[in-house]
Each structure stands twice: as C-alpha cells, then as structure tokens.
Amino acid sequence: xxxxxxxxxxxxxxxxxAIGQHRTFSLDVELSLPAKGITAIFGESGSGKxxxxxxxxxxxxxxxxxxxxxxxVWQSTETFVPTHRRPLAYVFQEASLFPHLTxxxxxxxxxxxxDSTVSEQDFDRIVALMxxxxxxxxxxxxxxxxxxxxxxxxxxxxxxxxxxxxxxxLASLDxxxxxxxxxxxxxxxxxxxxxxLYVTHSLDEVARLADYLVVLEQGRILAQGSLSDVLGSIDLxxxxxxxxxxxxxxxxxxxxxxxxxxxxxxxxxxxxxxxxGDAIGQHIRIRILARDVSLALESHDDTxxxxxxxxxxxxxxxxxxxxxxxxxxxxxxxxxxxxVSRRSVDKLQLGxxxxxxxxxxxxxxxx
Amino acid sequence: xIFSAADFTAILLTLRLATTVTLxxxxxxxxxxxxxxxxxxxxxxxxxxxxxxxxxxxxxxLGFYLLVxxxxxxxxxxxxxxLGLGTLPFTYWGLVVGSVFYSLPFVVQPLQNAFEAIGxxxxxxxxxxxxxxxxxFFTVVLPMxxxxxxxxxxxxxxxxxxxxGVVLMIGGNIPGVTRVVSVQIFDHVEALDYAQAHWLxxxxxxxxxxxxxxxxxxxxxxxxPGMRFGS
Numbered sequence: 001x002x003x004x005x006x007x008x009x010x011x012x013x014x015x016x017x018a019i020g021q022h023r024t025f026s027l028d029v030e031l032s033l034p035a036k037g038i039t040a041i042f043g044e045s046g047s048g049k050x051x052x053x054x055x056x057x058x059x060x061x062x063x064x065x066x067x068x069x070x071x072x073v074w075q076s077t078e079t080f081v082p083t084h085r086r087p088l089a090y091v092f093q094e095a096s097l098f099p100h101l102t103x104x105x106x107x108x109x110x111x112x113x114x115d116s117t118v119s120e121q122d123f124d125r126i127v128a129l130m131x132x133x134x135x136x137x138x139x140x141x142x143x144x145x146x147x148x149x150x151x152x153x154x155x156x157x158x159x160x161x162x163x164x165x166x167x168x169x170l171a172s173l174d175x176x177x178x179x180x181x182x183x184x185x186x187x188x189x190x191x192x193x194x195x196x197l198y199v200t201h202s203l204d205e206v207a208r209l210a211d212y213l214v215v216l217e218q219g220r221i222l223a224q225g226s227l228s229d230v231l232g233s234i235d236l237x238x239x240x241x242x243x244x245x246x247x248x249x250x251x252x253x254x255x256x257x258x259x260x261x262x263x264x265x266x267x268x269x270x271x272x273x274x275x276x277g278d279a280i281g282q283h284i285r286i287r288i289l290a291r292d293v294s295l296a297l298e299s300h301d302d303t304x305x306x307x308x309x310x311x312x313x314x315x316x317x318x319x320x321x322x323x324x325x326x327x328x329x330x331x332x333x334x335x336x337x338x339x340v341s342r343r344s345v346d347k348l349q350l351g352x353x354x355x356x357x358x359x360x361x362x363x364x365x366x367x
Numbered sequence: 368x369i370f371s372a373a374d375f376t377a378i379l380l381t382l383r384l385a386t387t388v389t390l391x392x393x394x395x396x397x398x399x400x401x402x403x404x405x406x407x408x409x410x411x412x413x414x415x416x417x418x419x420x421x422x423x424x425x426x427x428x429l430g431f432y433l434l435v436x437x438x439x440x441x442x443x444x445x446x447x448x449x450l451g452l453g454t455l456p457f458t459y460w461g462l463v464v465g466s467v468f469y470s471l472p473f474v475v476q477p478l479q480n481a482f483e484a485i486g487x488x489x490x491x492x493x494x495x496x497x498x499x500x501x502x503x504f505f506t507v508v509l510p511m512x513x514x515x516x517x518x519x520x521x522x523x524x525x526x527x528x529x530x531x532g533v534v535l536m537i538g539g540n541i542p543g544v545t546r547v548v549s550v551q552i553f554d555h556v557e558a559l560d561y562a563q564a565h566w567l568x569x570x571x572x573x574x575x576x577x578x579x580x581x582x583x584x585x586x587x588x589x590x591x592p593g594m595r596f597g598s
Contacts, residue, residue, distance in 0.1 A: 057495060059491055059494070059495075082494070083491070083494040083495060084493075084494045084495075084496075084497050084498055084499050084500075084502075084503075085497075088495065089495060089496075090491075090492075090495035092488070092491075092492065096488060096489070096492045098489060098492070098493075098507060098511075099511070100510040100511055100513075109496060109506070110496045110497075113496055113497035113498060113502075114497065115497070155496070156495075159495075159496055159497060
C-alpha cells in the first residue's frame with residue numbers, strides 16, 4: 001500500500017460491532033493519511049465509512065485501536081481521550097444544529113468552547129466563506145437544508161479544529177442543494193490549511209474534492225493513496241463501471257476566444273477544454289472517464305475529436321463487462337484509463353509498451 | 368367570606384408543601400430520570416418499577432410503610448433520632464418526605480420522556496464542540512427538555528396538592544402543620560358542613576382542571592416546529 005511520506009494521521013481499529021441481536025459488523029482498518037488536503041473515505045453504504053469516522057472522533061469506543069493525529073495521541077492501548085478533549089470538528093450527515101439556538105447562537109456555542117481564541121475577524125471571515133451572514137438570528141427550522149448544512153460547517157470551522165471530519169455532508173440534500181454547497185466545500189479545500197476526512201459514497205464528490213482516497217468495503221480497506229494513483233489503478237476491485245475514470249489537476253495557460261476554449265496544461269500533456277471563465281494561471285481539475293477515451297495507432301486529423309494525446313500502454317485488464325477491457329496509459333507522468341472493447345485490443349494488437357494515440361471524446365471540468 | 372380562617376391555613380400549608388415537594392422532586396428526579404434513560408444496567412427495570420410504584424399502590428400502603436420506617440423503631444426513625452432531629456411522622460417534614468415518594472413518578476416520567484426524545488445526536492454534536500458532560504447537560508439537555516420540565520413541575524405540584532391517603536397515614540390532622548386542603552374537606556364532610564366542603568372542593572376541581580389544561584397546552588405546543596426535538 002502507498003504510504004504518504006508525511007503521514008500525520010495514523011489510525012488502526014479492529015472491532016466487531018453488534019448490529020441488532022444476531023449480526024455483527026467488523027471493522028478492521030489501518031490508515032495512514034496526509035496532514036493536508038481532503039482525504040475521501042469512499043465506499044458503499046454499509047462499508048463502515050461512518051463507523052470509521054466515529055472511531056476517529058472517539059464517538060465509538062473501540063477496545064482494539066489506536067489513533068494519532070498530528071502528533072497527539074488520541075487513542076492507544078493505555079489512553080482514550082474523550083471526544084470533547086480532541087481538537088477535532090465533526091459535520092454530521094443530517095443537519096445537527098441545536099434547535100434551541102439561532103444560527104449565530106450555534107456558531108457562538110462553538111466559538112466559546114474553542115481551545116484557541118477565535119477573533120471577531122475569524123468569525124466574520126468564516127461567516128462570509130459559508131455565505132450565511134443574513135441568517136444570523138434565524139432558528140434552524142426556519143432554514144433550508146442547504147443553509148443548515150452551511151451553518152453546521154461554519155460551526156465546525158469556528159472550533160478551530162486540527163482535523164475536520166465530515167460524514168456525507170451532502171447526502172441528505174437534493175441535487176440543487178448539493179450544487180449550492182459544493183462551491184463552499186471547494187473553497188474550504190483551497191483556502192484552509194486543514195486536513196479534512198470526508199466520507200462519501202459519491203464518486204462525483206470524490207473526483208471534485210479529494211486529494212487522497214481511501215476505499216472501504218465491508219470494513220476493510222481496498223485501497224488508499226493519492227487520488228490519481230487510486231483512480232489510475234485499473235486492477236482496483238471496484239465495480240465502478242461507467243464511472244471509471246481519472247482526474248488530472250491542470251492549469252489554464254491559453255484562452256481561445258473565437259472557439260470558447262481554453263488550453264489546460266497538466267503533467268505530461270495538455271487538453272483543450274470548454275472555456276468556463278477561468279483566468280489564465282487558474283488551477284482546474286479535469287475528470288476523464290474511461291469510456292470517453294478511445295485509442296488509435298495513428299494520429300488522425302480528420303476527426304471531430306479535439307484532444308489526442310500520444311501515450312503508451314502500461315497495463316491491460318479485463319473489465320467487469322466481458323466485452324470490454326480497461327487499459328492504463330501513461331501520458332508523460334500522468335495516468336489515464338481507456339475502456340475499449342476486447343475485440344479492438346486484439347485488432348490493434350495492443351500490449352504493454354504499445355504507442356497509441358488516446359482520443360478523448362469529452363472531459364468534465366470539476367473546478 | 369367564603370373560606371374560614373382554618374380553610375386559609377390549610378390552603379397556605381398545601382401550597383407551601385406542594386412548592387417544597389416540587390423543588391425537591393425536580394432536584395432528585397432529574398438524575399433518576401437521566402440515569403433511567405442512559406443506563407444499560409439490569410437495574411433499570413427494577414428501579415423504573417420502584418419509581419412507578421406509587422401509580423398503582425394504595426396511598427395507605429405507601430403511608431403505612433413510611434410510617435413504620437420513620438417511626439421511633441424504624442431504620443429512618445433511628446437515623447433521624449441519632450442526628451437529633453426527632454422522628455418525622457406527624458411533622459411537616461415527614462409530610463414532605465412522604466409526598467416526595469408519592470409524587471415521584473409524576474416528575475420522573477415526563478423528564479424521562481423528554482430526555483429520551485432528545486436522543487444521542489445533540490449530545491454527540493456538543494461533544495465534538497468541546498462541551499464536557501456537565502456543560503452538555505446544562506447547555507443542551509436542559510433547554511431541549513424544557514417542556515418536559517414544565518410538565519413535570521405542574522404534575523408534581525398538582526399531584527402533591529391532591530394527595531390524601533399518605534397525608535392521613537403519616538401526617539395525621541394537625542392544623543397548620545399537616546392539615547392540608549384535602550384533609551380539611553374531609554373534616555368539613557365529617558362535620559356535615561357541606562357548604563364549606565363545596566367551596567373547597569370546587570376550588571380544587573377548578574385548580575386541577577386549569578393545571579391539566581396548562582399541561583396539555585404545553586404538550587400541544589411542543590409538537591409545533593418551534594419546539595420540535597432533535598431536528
């Protein structure tokens with residue numbers, strides 16, 4: 001398994017939880033996570049994501065476990081620091097504001113209890129970051145689901161945590177509210193030097209937000225590593241199907257006003273993508289789905305496909321669909337995945353080392 | 368004048384007794400109700416049943432045991448005597464002790480319901496916001512259980528005002544000390560003074576009705592969004 005060089009969060013839990021009278025769920029994980037950025041904990045429901053997060057927070061007391069965060073021992077064989085003494089913050093899946101306090105009352109509740117002093121400027125900055133200034137004296141039941149969750153995130157930030165835990169903060173919201181909150185989460189990522197563990201079952205959220213990815217299945221870790229490493233490994237026993245794909249971080253280097261396109265440069269190549277108004281120099285994240293990548297042995301100019309990247313086949317694996325194969329390609333130092341029919345693999349006589357042109361039919365700009 | 372001086376003495380005594388008992392009940396009922404909600408001990412069942420016992424036990428039975436326990440030869444009586452407090456039966460404080468036992472379920476059960484309705488989540492949220500156990504109780508549990516406290520206070524007070532059997536067993540009928548309104552009504556009827564009995568009984572009826580109206584009003588409000596629990 002890939003271990004980051006600066007593993008600032010080390011956790012290990014092994015415990016069987018009783019579910020009802022007869023069934024048990026066992027969690028058996030060993031994590032080693034970076035101190036920066038967003039780590040997504042991804043898995044289907046019932047895979048143990050929330051349980052893992054609760055163990056890290058100390059909300060579940062597990063006998064067999066240890067947890068060290070940025071130098072502080074939160075749990076070991078000798079110690080168990082109770083939740084209220086851990087410098088963390090937690091955003092729950094459903095809105096968890098105190099119903100007897102106003103929106104700002106909820107924020108002040110956190111502010112008063114923070115270990116470090118939270119200045120009025122900090123307060124104003126976080127209120128502005130989450131866009132909740134006008135909700136000040138409203139009670140939680142007067143707020144929309146999206147507003148409640150933004151207040152809950154602001155409340156979590158005001159405790160000034162050393163680690164932010166988020167348990168599917170978008171899961172209880174409809175598609176419109178999700179779109180409303182996503183930019184605020186992206187701002188969190190860009191503006192705060194705060195490690196975030198983000199539990200989700202949505203690959204879309206992973207692709208947009210995560211820097212580091214932990215994949216859980218039935219209480220076990222299937223994979224953990226940087227987002228591009230994990231998404232770029234085609235032998236991942238994940239039934240991603242149509243969602244299989246990778247993300248690349250790129251920066252805007254040129255704007256073509258006539259055709260409404262921008263040129264985005266990433267490690268090993270460049271792509272022309274739709275102009276969404278990003279400034280030159282802006283970092284954007286681009287998602288390329290495996291099903292949108294086709295392969296050709298020669299570069300064809302007479303095609304509608306805009307992006308053709310010279311690449312080399314690294315590895316070929318069978319897809320869960322018997323007719324298809326997954327091909328890992330190296331484009332410079334970046335890995336992309338193509339999903340093509342096995343007949344085409346045979347026809348083009350592809351194998352590790354083959355030089356091919358990856359034709360990318362479409363890309364999605366995530367941020 | 369509708370009420371006689373003796374009636375007024377009984378009314379004032381009753382109000383004083385009910386106020387004292389309610390205060391004591393809120394203080395001791397809170398930890399009992401909290402423990403009943405949070406515990407996983409096997410003692411939960413037995414303790415819950417013990418607290419609820421006055422709901423079904425004839426007041427005379429409860430009064431009888433308390434009388435024996437607090438009497439000169441009972442364990443409580445021995446203790447109070449060794450502390451130089453004398454014995455409790457036929458005193459105001461004896462009545463307080465008896466009434467506390469008698470009205471306990473009327474305070475513990477509404478509190479228990481209110482604590483249960485809050486659930487674990489708000490407490491977990493408070494813990495992640497650095498609130499310790501006591502802080503959580505005073506800043507989250509108490510405000511969220513306020514309608515439960517109102518119900519418990521009103522029911523505890525009203526039930527103490529309405530008791531009769533326990534009072535007779537351990538308090539007797541001493542004017543200004545243990546002769547409460549219900550006993551005073553009994554005395555009027557014994558003396559065939561029905562007119563006086565009517566006035567006092569009518570006042571009690573009206574009082575009880577208003578109290579229940581208040582309780583149901585509060586509970587009705589608790590279902591409106593403004594006071595909803597756990598959301």
